[in-house]
């Protein structure tokens with residue numbers, strides 16, 4: 167869909183070790199070096215991930231964020247950025263805050279339902295207790 171450049175059969179002209187550029191470098195049309203900061207997180211076969219974060223945060227901000235983080239946190243940071251970017255694209259006003267507040271509303275509704283159910287359990291226990299203490303024959307006190 168992008169460029170119709172020939173990917174000839176056999177790949178005879180391919181230099182040894184020349185990997186295809188990562189999704190970020192491909193979109194930014196630059197050379198993907200071996201130490202490319204994007205490459206581990208934006209593989210060529212998932213171009214939509216970088217397209218989203220680039221659109222929302224901008225490539226240089228993504229780059230800056232990745233550089234500032236220790237390597238073991240970068241994967242999580244990228245997942246979060248991709249999630250937030252997609253949410254922002256879906257809902258330009260609220261972004262992922264929309265999802266958070268809708269989940270918060272669900273929690274409120276479920277907590278209210280739970281409170282009603284717990285009250286019902288208490289009511290049924292009371293009923294059971296009082297009916298077992300008042301047998302129809304006599305009052306059951308003593309004797």
Ligand SMILES: [Zn+2]
Nearest residue numbers: 188191198202
């Ligand atoms: Zn790259």
